[in-house]
Amino acid sequence: DTGVSQDPRHKITKRGQNVTFRCDPISEHNRLYWYRQTLGQGPEFLTYFQNEAQLEKSRLLSDRFSAERPKGSFSTLEIQRTEQGDSAMYLCASSSPGPPVDEQFFGPGTRLTVL
Amino acid sequence: AQKITQTQPGMFVQEKEAVTLDCTYDTSDPSYGLFWYKQPSSGEMIFLIYQGSYDQQNATEGRYSLNFQKARKSANLVISASQLGDSAMYFCAMREGTAGGTSYGKLTFGQGTILTVHP
Numbered sequence: 193d194t195g196v197s198q199d200p201r202h203k204i205t206k207r208g209q210n211v212t213f214r215c216d217p218i219s220e221h222n223r224l225y226w227y228r229q230t231l232g233q234g235p236e237f238l239t240y241f242q243n244e245a246q247l248e249k250s251r252l253l254s255d256r257f258s259a260e261r262p263k264g265s266f267s268t269l270e271i272q273r274t275e276q277g278d279s280a281m282y283l284c285a286s287s288s289p290g291p292p293v294d295e296q297f298f299g300p301g302t303r304l305t306v307l
Numbered sequence: 308a309q310k311i312t313q314t315q316p317g318m319f320v321q322e323k324e325a326v327t328l329d330c331t332y333d334t335s336d337p338s339y340g341l342f343w344y345k346q347p348s349s350g351e352m353i354f355l356i357y358q359g360s361y362d363q364q365n366a367t368e369g370r371y372s373l374n375f376q377k378a379r380k381s382a383n384l385v386i387s388a389s390q391l392g393d394s395a396m397y398f399c400a401m402r403e404g405t406a407g408g409t410s411y412g413k414l415t416f417g418q419g420t421i422l423t424v425h426p
Contacts (some may be wrong), residue, residue, distance in 0.1 A: 225413060234311075234398050234416030235352070248413065281350065287412065293340070293359075294402070294412055298352035 194218075196299035198284050204305045205274055212270045213302045217286030224267050225296060226259060228252065229281040238282075241267060274306045310334065311399050311417035319423050320389045327374070328384040328420045330399030339403045341382040342414065343373065346396040355397075358382055389424045396421050 197216045205211050217224050222243050227235035238257070240248040243264035253259075256274075261267040271278055281303050285296040312331045320326040332341065343355040358366045358373045366373040374383040386393055400414040 223412065227414075232418075234400070234418050235414070237413040237415070240413055283352065285352075289412070293357045295342075295354050295357065296412070296414060297354070298344075300349075300351050303350075 196284055196286050196297050198282075198299040198302050200302055201300060202303050202305075204307065206307050207276060208273055210270065210272045211274060211304065212268055213282055213284075213304075215267045215269070215284030215286075215299060217266070217284070218288075218297055221286035221288045221297070222264065223287045223289060223294075223296075224261055225285045225287075226267070226269055227283040227285065229283055229301070230279075235283055238269075271304075274304075276306045279304055279306045309417075310415045311401055313399055313417035313420050315420045316418075317421045317423065319425060320386075322391060322424055322426050323388055325385060325387045326389055326422065328386070328397050328399075328422065330382045330384065330417060332380050332382060332399070332401050334380075334401065334403050336403045339401055341373070341375070342400040342402070343371070343382075343384045344398045344400060344416075345393075346398060346419070348395070352398070356384065386422075391424050391426060394422060394424045 199214045224241040226238040229235040237250050239259050241261040256272045259269045281301045283301045284299045287296045310333050339360045341358045345353045356366050356368045356371045358375045365375050370387045372385045396419045398419045399417045
């Protein structure tokens with residue numbers, strides 16, 4: 193068990209550029225979540241996948257954001273035409289449903305800075 | 308309305324002493340789960356402890372215990388015998404609607420409490 197991995201760990205981009213982040217969940221986990229965390233705040237839910245199906249999206253996820261999970265394995269989160277307000281830590285988590293806890297295991301995050 | 312409220316932006320404790328981090332929650336769902344996560348300066352979220360809404364006993368995990376008061380909608384984290392390595396941000400989180408609901412297990416987090424352990 194290598195844990196949840198995310199790539200890159202840090203990304204600096206200029207306003208207006210597109211960026212893509214990758215998350216590799218724990219191999220046997222079929223649930224995958226994306227959260228966004230701004231400085232000094234708790235993480236906020238963005239979207240959820242069960243296998244390859246995207247089942248829930250937060251209203252925080254504007255039309256500039258898109259997430260995929262092809263074949264139910266790794267997931268990508270793309271932000272188009274980045275804005276300075278997109279600067280945040282993007283966290284990925286995975287879990288395998290099962291009572292009672294269904295604990296989410298988090299990756300190290302990708303810190304995005306938009307200049 | 309805030310679903311998870313952590314009223315202590317920062318807490319200080321002396322090494323080897325116990326500390327309580329407060330968390331209150333708001334939900335009308337009878338089935339929910341409460342989590343505490345630790346986030347060191349390195350950034351990763353570390354799961355500490357879980358309490359289900361139907362659990363009769365307070366959860367305990369090593370030096371961590373959860374003081375669950377359902378009627379008051381509070382789920383305070385108690386850390387006993389604090390260590391220097393406990394210095395971190397601590398988040399309380401809630402998962403609603405797990406009993407056939409449609410929340411799909413997403414977590415709602417509070418704003419966190421920064422704990423500093425002094426030697």
